[in-house]
Amino acid sequence: MIEIRFHGRGGQGAVVASELLAQAAFLDGREPQCFPFFGVERRGAPVTAYARIDDRPVGVRTSIVNPDVVVVLDPGLLATTPVCDGLKDGGLLLVNSPRPVERLAAPDSVRRAAVDATAIAVAHGLGSRTMPIVNTTVLGALARASGAVSLEALGRAIDRFVPSHPEANRAAASDGFASVRCVDAGVPSSAPPTAWAPTAPLVLPDGPIATVPSRSIRTAAWRTLTPSIDLARCTRCNFCWKYCPDDAVELDARGYPVIALDSCKGCGICAQVCPPKTIAMVATEETAP
Amino acid sequence: MAKLTIPAEEWMYRGHAACPGCGPALAMRLLLKGLGPRTVMSIPACCWTVIGTPYPTTALGIALLDNPIESTGASIAGLRAALDALRIEDVRVVGFAGDGGTADIGLQALSGMLERRTDAIFVMYDNEGYMNTGVQRSSATPQGAWTTTTPVEGPRRGKREAKKEIMSIVLAHHPAYAATVNPAFPEDFVRKAEKARDARGPRFLHALTPCPPGWKFSSEETIELGRLATETGLFPLYEVEDGVYRITRRLGTLKPVDEYVRLQGRFRHWEPEDVRELSEEVRRGWERLLRLERETAPAVFPKPPVAIAAA
Ligand SMILES: Cc1ncc(C[n+]2csc(CCOP(=O)(O)OP(=O)(O)O)c2C)c(N)n1
Ligand code: SF4
Ligand code: SF4
Ligand code: SF4
Numbered sequence: 001m002i003e004i005r006f007h008g009r010g011g012q013g014a015v016v017a018s019e020l021l022a023q024a025a026f027l028d029g030r031e032p033q034c035f036p037f038f039g040v041e042r043r044g045a046p047v048t049a050y051a052r053i054d055d056r057p058v059g060v061r062t063s064i065v066n067p068d069v070v071v072v073l074d075p076g077l078l079a080t081t082p083v084c085d086g087l088k089d090g091g092l093l094l095v096n097s098p099r100p101v102e103r104l105a106a107p108d109s110v111r112r113a114a115v116d117a118t119a120i121a122v123a124h125g126l127g128s129r130t131m132p133i134v135n136t137t138v139l140g141a142l143a144r145a146s147g148a149v150s151l152e153a154l155g156r157a158i159d160r161f162v163p164s165h166p167e168a169n170r171a172a173a174s175d176g177f178a179s180v181r182c183v184d185a186g187v188p189s190s191a192p193p194t195a196w197a198p199t200a201p202l203v204l205p206d207g208p209i210a211t212v213p214s215r216s217i218r219t220a221a222w223r224t225l226t227p228s229i230d231l232a233r234c235t236r237c238n239f240c241w242k243y244c245p246d247d248a249v250e251l252d253a254r255g256y257p258v259i260a261l262d263s264c265k266g267c268g269i270c271a272q273v274c275p276p277k278t279i280a281m282v283a284t285e286e287t288a289p
Numbered sequence: 290m291a292k293l294t295i296p297a298e299e300w301m302y303r304g305h306a307a308c309p310g311c312g313p314a315l316a317m318r319l320l321l322k323g324l325g326p327r328t329v330m331s332i333p334a335c336c337w338t339v340i341g342t343p344y345p346t347t348a349l350g351i352a353l354l355d356n357p358i359e360s361t362g363a364s365i366a367g368l369r370a371a372l373d374a375l376r377i378e379d380v381r382v383v384g385f386a387g388d389g390g391t392a393d394i395g396l397q398a399l400s401g402m403l404e405r406r407t408d409a410i411f412v413m414y415d416n417e418g419y420m421n422t423g424v425q426r427s428s429a430t431p432q433g434a435w436t437t438t439t440p441v442e443g444p445r446r447g448k449r450e451a452k453k454e455i456m457s458i459v460l461a462h463h464p465a466y467a468a469t470v471n472p473a474f475p476e477d478f479v480r481k482a483e484k485a486r487d488a489r490g491p492r493f494l495h496a497l498t499p500c501p502p503g504w505k506f507s508s509e510e511t512i513e514l515g516r517l518a519t520e521t522g523l524f525p526l527y528e529v530e531d532g533v534y535r536i537t538r539r540l541g542t543l544k545p546v547d548e549y550v551r552l553q554g555r556f557r558h559w560e561p562e563d564v565r566e567l568s569e570e571v572r573r574g575w576e577r578l579l580r581l582e583r584e585t586a587p588a589v590f591p592k593p594p595v596a597i598a599a600a
Contacts (some may be wrong), residue, residue, distance in 0.1 A: 011423050011502070012309075023402055033436040035562075039579060042306055042307065042308045043308040043341075043501070043502050043508075044307060044309050045306065047356060057518065073522045075429035077543070093341035105446055119424055130507060130508065130509075168449055208352070209344075209345060210342050210344065210345050210346055210347040210353075211347065212345060212346045212347070213302045213304070213346060213347065213348075213350070214303070214304035214305050214346040214347060215302045215303055216304065216346060217304035217305075217343055218304070218307075219303070219305075219348060223309065223310060236290070236291055237293055238293060242294070242295060242475050243315065243472075243473075243475070243512050244315075245307065245310060245311050245312070245314035245318065245511070246303050246305070246307075246309075247299050247301060247303040247316065247318060255291070262302060263303035263304060265308075265309035266309060267310035267312075267501075267508040267509060268309075268310070268507070268508055268509030269310055269508070269509050269512055272320045272509040272510065272512060273512050274514060275305060281509075
C-alpha cells in the first residue's frame with residue numbers, strides 16, 4: 001500500500017487532487033481511497049487531504065500519519081506547516097516550487113522532487129493570477145516521480161471528472177510529468193534547516209471559552225500576492241486602512257500606512273481602492289528558506 | 290494627513306479566519322466601530338462563527354454568545370432580559386446573522402423579537418447564500434444566480450425565484466430604526482451603527498456583503514462591487530426612523546446594472562435579456578423608494594406670511 005498526504009491551501013484544489021489521484025488509480029485497476037481532513041476550508045487556509053492506493057481493498061479509515069509520499073501544492077507551506085511530519089525515510093516529498101530541487105527545505109533522508117506547477121498552470125490559463133489551480137500539474141509530476149499512477153490513467157480521470165477545461169488540465173499534467181526534477185535520498189540539501197517550532201498549547205481560562213485575541217494568529221501564509229506601497233506617492237488618504245477586511249493596515253504617527261505582514265491575506269483590496277494607485281500587489285517570495 | 294472619517298479604535302481583530310476580501314469581515318469591523326465596546330453580541334451558525342473564533346482565540350473585543358442558527362432573535366431577547374435583571378443599562382445587545390440565519394431559518398425568532406419590541410439590534414449580513422456550508426441558495430439569493438443548489442446546466446439557469454425583501458418584512462413590524470448599510474460606504478455604515486446604538490426598541494440593519502468565493506469574483510473587487518450595488522440602484526442606502534424614510538445616498542442617473550453583473554461568475558450565463566429585466570426591476574424599486582420617502586416625509590408647515598401679532 002502507498003499512502004499519500006496532500007498539503008495545499010483552500011482554493012488550490014488539494015482535495016480534488018486526492019480525488020483525481022484515486023480515480024486515476026481506479027482506472028489503472030487498483031484499489032484506491034481518498035478523503036479530506038475535516039477543517040476550515042477557507043480560500044487560502046491550509047488544507048490537508050489523503051489518498052491510499054493498494055492492490056487489495058483498503059480497510060484502514062484513519063488519517064495518514066506516516067505517509068510514503070507528501071505532496072505540497074504551495075511552497076509557502078514549507079515554512080508554516082510541518083508538512084514532512086511522519087514522512088517515511090526513503091519516502092518522497094514533491095513540492096510545487098520553481099527552486100532547484102536541492103534547495104528545498106526538506107530532510108536529506110527522503111527523495112525530493114520539485115515542479116514549477118504555478119508557472120505551468122498559469123501558462124495553461126488554469127485559475128486566476130492570485131490563485132492558480134495547480135492540482136492537475138502537480139498530479140502529472142506525481143505520476144512520474146512516484147509511479148503511483150500512470151499518466152494515461154490520470155488523463156482519463158481528468159477527462160471524466162474535471163468539469164471545466166479538461167484539455168488544458170490534461171496538457172498541464174503532461175507538462176508536469178515532463179518537467180518534474182528529482183534528487184535521491186542522501187543527496188544533501190543546501191537549504192538551511194527550517195526553524196519550525198510548534199506553538200505552545202494555549203491554557204484555557206475557567207470563565208469564557210475564548211479570551212485570547214486572534215491577533216496572535218498569523219494569517220500571512222494565506223496570501224500569494226503581497227501589497228507593496230510606494231510611500232513617495234502616498235497622499236495619506238487612509239483608504240487602505242479604512243477598507244481592509246483583516247485590519248492589517250496600521251497608520252504611523254504621520255499617517256502613512258504600514259502593512260502588518262504577519263496578518264495581511266493579500267486580498268488586493270487596498271491596491272484597488274488606493275486613489276493614486278500607489279500600492280502594487282507583488283508575487284510573494286517563496287517564504288521557505 | 291487626512292483626518293480619519295471613522296473611529297480609529299478596532300474591536301475586530303486581525304488573525305480571524307475569513308477568506309481574503311471577505312465582505313462580512315469588513316462589515317463586522319465597521320459595525321463594531323459604530324457600536325463600541327459596551328456591546329454583547331450573539332452569532333448563530335454561519336461564516337462568522339468560523340471567522341470569529343479560531344479556537345481558543347476570539348477576533349472580537351466584545352462578549353460573544355454562540356447560538357443555534359434559528360434562534361438569534363430569541364437569544365438577544367434573552368440577553369436583554371438578563372441585562373435588565375442585572376440592571377446593566379449601558380450595554381447594547383446585538384444579533385449578527387447571515388441571510389440564511391435571518392431571512393430563512395431565523396425568521397420566526399426575528400419576527401418575535403421585533404413584535405415584542407425587544408430593545409436590541411439585529412444585523413443581517415447578506416452574502417446572498419449559505420456560504421459557510423459551501424454556497425447553497427437562500428431566500429436572499431438573487432434571481433438567476435448560480436449556486437450549488439441552483440445550477441446552470443441544460444434548461445436550468447440558476448435560481449428561479451426572486452430575492453426575498455427582508456426590509457419590507459422587518460418594516461411591517463414598525464421597528465424603532467431600520468437601515469441598509471454597505472461596507473463600501475464606511476462613513477454611512479458607521480453613522481447608522483451609531484444611530485442604532487443610541488436608539489431604543491427593536492432596530493435592524495441590512496448589510497450587503499460581497500463574498501468572493503460564493504459570488505465568484507476576484508477578492509480585490511469587494512469594494513468595487515459594493516459601490517456598484519448601491520450606485521446602480523440595486524442596493525440603495527436608506528434608513529427608516531419611526532416610519533419616516535430617508536435616502537442617505539442620493540443617486541442621479543443610475544449606473545447600468547450590467548457593470549455589477551459582469552464582475553461576478555455567478556451571473557456568467559446571463560443574456561442581455563436578463564440584464565434588461567433586472568434594470569427594469571431596479572428602476573421600479575428605486576422609484577418606489579423615492580415615493581416612500583416623499584410620502585412619509587414629516588409635514589413641514591409653511592411659515593405664516595404675516596407675523597401673527599399678539600392680540
Ligand atoms: C438547524 C441547522 N441547520 C443547518 C446547519 C448547518 N449550517 C451551518 S452554517 C450554515 C449556513 C448559514 O448560512 P447563512 O446564515 O446565510 O450564513 P453564511 O454561512 O452565508 O455566512 C448552515 C446551513 C445548522 N448549523 N443548523
Ligand atoms: S491586501 Fe487585503 S488583507 Fe492585505 S493589507 Fe491589503 S486590504 Fe488588507
Ligand atoms: S490608499 Fe494609497 S494613497 Fe491612501 S493612504 Fe493608502 S497607500 Fe496612501
Ligand atoms: S465564504 Fe464568503 S462570507 Fe464566508 S468567509 Fe469566505 S468570503 Fe466571507
